Every structure is written in structure tokens, then in C-alpha cells.
Amino acid sequence: MYTVPKLDDYSPAALNRAARELKSAFESEAAATSAETEWKSLRDRWMGRKNGILTQLNDLWLKSAPGPAKREVGQRVNELKKIVEEQIDATLSRISSASSSSRLAQARVDITLPGTRRKLGVEHPLIRTMKEIVGVFKAMGYSVAEGPEVETDYYNFEALNFPPNHPARDTQDTLIIAGQQGRPLRERLLMRTHTSPVQIRVMEKQPPPVRVVVPGKVHRADTADATHSPIFHQVEGLAVDTNITFCDLKGTLDQAAKAMFGSSVRTRFYPSFFPFTEPSADMQISCFKCDGSGRLDGGRCGLCKASGWIEILGSGMVDPNVYGFVNYDAKKYSGFAFGMGVERIAILKYGVDDIQLFYQGDVRFLEQFA
Numbered sequence: 001m002y003t004v005p006k007l008d009d010y011s012p013a014a015l016n017r018a019a020r021e022l023k024s025a026f027e028s029e030a031a032a033t034s035a036e037t038e039w040k041s042l043r044d045r046w047m048g049r050k051n052g053i054l055t056q057l058n059d060l061w062l063k064s065a066p067g068p069a070k071r072e073v074g075q076r077v078n079e080l081k082k083i084v085e086e087q088i089d090a091t092l093s094r095i096s097s098a099s100s101s102s103r104l105a106q107a108r109v110d111i112t113l114p115g116t117r118r119k120l121g122v123e124h125p126l127i128r129t130m131k132e133i134v135g136v137f138k139a140m141g142y143s144v145a146e147g148p149e150v151e152t153d154y155y156n157f158e159a160l161n162f163p164p165n166h167p168a169r170d171t172q173d174t175l176i177i178a179g180q181q182g183r184p185l186r187e188r189l190l191m192r193t194h195t196s197p198v199q200i201r202v203m204e205k206q207p208p209p210v211r212v213v214v215p216g217k218v219h220r221a222d223t224a225d226a227t228h229s230p231i232f233h234q235v236e237g238l239a240v241d242t243n244i245t246f247c248d249l250k251g252t253l254d255q256a257a258k259a260m261f262g263s264s265v266r267t268r269f270y271p272s273f274f275p276f277t278e279p280s281a282d283m284q285i286s287c288f289k290c291d292g293s294g295r296l297d298g299g300r301c302g303l304c305k306a307s308g309w310i311e312i313l314g315s316g317m318v319d320p321n322v323y324g325f326v327n328y329d330a331k332k333y334s335g336f337a338f339g340m341g342v343e344r345i346a347i348l349k350y351g352v353d354d355i356q357l358f359y360q361g362d363v364r365f366l367e368q369f370a
């Protein structure tokens, strides 16, 4: 490896030789250098400020030169410095710009590639059906209310005219919250079995006129199978005003049935019983699959079990006893109420054969609603 010699002969010939030796030493070192890190150590060895070879030229050649030779030596040292510095600087800047442009090339993004698409989610068929039902009534001027799923005995039963120990309570398969025997019956908590308690909550808060629909989740002690689920959904409706008659009930629900199932469906009302309505009626629609004939493709229609009719909701005129619980004047006001199961309507509309499909979250089922 090249080391800077001391000079004692400052004749032009000796200076030429020393300069040639240095130049060729540098050239052969440069020729053996390629990677950027190698060039950097070459730079430090030759151009290092404190003890680089070029600095040594100052000390060993220039400072020790006799007065008359100084000018000549100085010029040669400058020439050599220039050669070395220019080559090192030029090479290093070429290498570093090449490596940064190759980094850029690697990081390049091809904006013409198709990109990763995320599948769009869709509303769950039950939510969609529930919103659709609510929308039908909103269009008729109804507002929307909600209430708690953990309810008191009072709202779920007593104020709806189910007296304590009345057998009508048995129809509700109620899930009771444990450990409340110490409380008065009406304060005991249970999972609401229907959305009807919200009727009471709404009437407690506002005087007539009332027109409200109540979507929500309800609970019953039912074992899950193809047609039952311990948790399901209902939409409740209530209209109270002066001069509301059974005709209003029929007209409103007939209109709603046509909006939900198509304008050609007909409706009919069958006597029924609910403690909070009197009279009560179940509404049936003409089967939209066989158009009420009960026959399909030369056989019996499976949807309406050949009857031509499908039951879709319970309804009735609000029992005056209920008004007593909310301080409405039963002589002045009348009204009707109705309640329907969202699952049942979705099952009918979409031809679903197992209610459990709504709760399993299987995309193969759900994506059919996209």
C-alpha cells in the first residue's frame, strides 16, 4: 500500500518521479475499488482531513521544501490533489445517485394495476325487512319509538291488561330475570316478550294524537328450530286519536300489506284475542305465490299450505282498560294497535326455509341479499 515518501531531492526530475508514483498508486487503488463503501474508505484514506495522503503531502513535501522549490512543489501538490479529489467526488456522486434511483425504481407504484377491492357489506335481511316495514308506516305519517329489552312486569304485562296470574300470561313464554322475589311483582325484571310495552311508554310521555311504530328485539323461552328462535324481532304499531274506528285499522293495515307484498294482495281479518285489544283480529293476506287460489303448477301451494291465505300479524282496537294505566280519557279517545314478526315477514318475502339462517352469519346465505 502506498505511503507518502519524504523528499530530500527537490529537483524537477525527482519531483516528477514522486508525482508519477503517487498518481499511479492512486490509479491502481481506484481501479481495485467498486462498491460505494469501498469508495468511501478510499476517500477517507486519501482525502481525510487529519491524516489523509493529500494532507500528508502538505507536511512531508511542501513544508519541508527549501524556499526556492516551494512554488514548484506547491503547484504539483495542487495538481495531484485536484486529480484525486475530482475522481473520488465524481465517482461517489455517480454511485449514490445510481443507488438512489434504483431504490426509487424498486419503490415504484404501478397505478394502472387493478388494486385490491373490498367487498361491500349489505344490510342484514332482517334489518332490511324491519326498515322496510317501518318505512311503510313512516310514509303514512307514523313516527318511530324504541324501548328497553329488559322490561318490568308492569310494562310487559300489567299495564297491557294482563292481570297478575291471568292465564293469558302463559302464552308469552316469558324469560324472567332471577333473584327478584323480594320486589313487588310489577317491578320485577324480565326480557320483554313483545314490543307492546313501548305502547305504554309512549302514551305515558305524550297525549293523543299518537301514531307510532316500534321496531325491536323480543325474547321468549322457545327452543331454537327451523321456525322458532328465543330471540326475534317485531314491529309494533299504535294509533290513538278521536274517532278512530276499526275501519281505520283495516284500511291502514290493508294499505301496509299491499306496500309490503304487492298491490294485488287482498287482506282479511279473523277474530283473535289479546288482553290489550278488544276486539282483536289476526290479519291474513291472500297468498302472493298462488294468488290466493291455494294451487300452484297443478298441485297444492306450499307457501299457504293450499289455504290461499297467510297470517301475518295480530291487531285490534286498544282495550279501554289500557287507557286507564296511562291517563288517557277512554270516552274521548280510541285507537288501534298491531304487531308483526319481522322474521316471519322476511321468511315469506324471501322464501327462507329455516329461521336459524338469519342468525348464523353464513355469507353464502347473506350474500344472496347483496
Ligand code: PHE
Binding pocket: 193, 194, 195, 196, 236, 237, 274, 277, 314, 315, 316, 337, 338, 339, 340
Ligand atoms: N304483542 C302481540 C304479540 O306479540 C302482538 C300484538 C300487538 C297484537 C299489538 C295486537 C296488537 O303476540
